[in-house]
Amino acid sequence: MSLNIVHLVGRAGVDPEVKYFESGTVLCKFPIAVDRRSKKDDKPDWFELEMWGRTAEVASEYVRKGKQVGIQGKLKIDTWQDQNGNNRSRPVIRVDRLELLGSKGEAQGGTGGDYAPDEF
Structure with missing residues (x-):
């Protein structure tokens, strides 16, 4: 058995980069910053x-940028x-499911929606 599942909560480091292909496919990329549980290290981990x-x-x-x-x-x-x-080489997270959460100025509750490929 093999397992390759990543769950992260973080903030967008930049506005998303979007590419539209002639086939109609859309690609979106952006990095997120994920804080560590320990407050010793103030630097977040970054994931593409x-x-x-x-x-x-x-x-x-x-x-x-800044959206959670x-x-x-x-x-x-x-x-x-x-x-x-x-x-x-570099690691990249291929997102299957995206949940829009509170932005910097908002309360930390979920405010958006939950989106997964081909769920419409």
Whole structure:
């Protein structure tokens, strides 16, 4: 048995980057900052998110820098060669489910909706 599920709650680090393809597919990417439980380390952990389809459309419409979101997804590793021919890689979370939560100025309750691909 194998298991690859990631659950995170954090704040968008930038406004989402959206790409529309000729096929009609939509891709949305943005990083989120996730605070650690211990207050010793003030620096958050950063995760790059990638979402497709209806979830990407919702994120592009409602998520802005500083907006709190909850996600469920799968960890994947993007690999490529840089200009010098060196192999590079980075972890990316492929989001299956997006939940819009309170923004910085709002109370910490859930205020948005819960979106998953092809659920419309």
